[in-house]
Amino acid sequence: MTVHFIGAGPGAADLLTVRAVELLRKSPVCLYAGTYLDPEVLGYCAPEAELLDTQGLDLDEIVEHCARAHARGADVARLCSGDPSIYSALTEQKRRLDARGIPWDVTPGVPAYAAAAALLGAELTVPELTQSVVLTRTRARSTAMPESESLANFARTRATLILHLAITRVRTLAAELSLEYGADCPVAVVYRASQPEQQVLRGTLADIADRVEAAGLRQAAVILVGRALADSLDCAQSHLYDPARDRSHLTR
Template sequence: MTVHFIGAGPGAPDLLTLRAVERLGRCSVCLYAGSLIPTAVLEHLKPGAEAINTAGMALEDIITRMIEATAAGDDVARLHSGDLALYSALAEQLRRLAAADIDYTLTPGVPAFSAAAAALAQELTVPEVGQSLVITRTQGRASNMPAGETLETFAASGTTLAIHLSLQVVVEVVERLLPFYGAACPAAIVQRASWAEERVIRAPLGELDGAAETLAAKRNAIIFVGPVLGATDFRESKLYDPTHRSRYRWASED
């Protein structure tokens, strides 16, 4: 039997991929992160499937439940919020399943930063303004940041930052970024992107910490900083320019 790791997306139950819905619909056991995934997502489970909230479970308990379920002949769905590739604590689970010789699959999900950009009605890469995106976080209790992966290191490039898991230290974030971006640099906070209670705040970087005080909760948010957030007068890409030649389209002769 198989454990299917599934990215549940940012929250909205209709933002799961078709593959995610199909795999959820055929698993008899589902382990899900209840503190991050709305219960509406569980409506994709097949009737009678056992749904287990892992919010209060330790890693070894989760792995034990997977082993028990597969030994009993059940496929298991392991639901993680957002996309599996980012901040999902996936690696340690895969290591243990490999040691137990249990098969697994990975189904990607819509990442939270992408849903947050949609909430901002914003492209995060704008021609000649910003062509890179740094996805990072600040130091937390769950794990240490590697040496060299600091806000200051990334900010020195001036590129767009998508800072996860850091709303509780937004004052510190603003203080550390101001020397690089300046107080007038566009910034934003998107909390619970795609949820019914989604909140969007836009403010200059120098005012962002004050604007964040209107948010009752201090979690489930992404902080964005960078010039692209306010770019309007920019040079358009040549991608669809009629004079631009590519392997797929000849330049217009007009």
């Protein structure tokens, strides 16, 4: 028996990996985060599978369900929104499973920020403009942030910034980020990327809060900030594809 942590992607059922689909089909138990999941994803589960929405459970209760499945030798598909490598509580769940001797593995998924960038048709790393992407969040009703990871510290890099779990504080954040990025810096807010109700708001740090508040967005949205998001860019050419690059050693 194994608990399979599976990245459910941004929500769309057709963005799951082939491995994820196979695990869902053969797992007798599926624990899923219903808040962010398109119900079509559960269509990959067997008709007789036990389905449990975990949004009302704490971690100990979730692990207890895994332990019960383990006792009867039933695999568990533990669906996480996006990719398990960020903001999935994977570390805490692994620790509890290890303490009980319950095996587990991880199957990656499409992260929400990647789905958002695809919807925007944006490359987040543009030659000589920005070559780094910062994935972070802010604190509201959530776990404290490390002191070294303040938004101001990240803003000084002027890298493409991806903010999760921050939509309710967009006005405060936009004002703070304007100090480093400039009020005219492009911003995009993507709500439920890849799902039927997906929504894209584009603007600048000066006006994005007005747009978000007018749309009434309160959850399930990713905020992207940076010059790489501009509609048109006259950027430098990547060295990898530059015609002037010496490729003779590649054809020997």
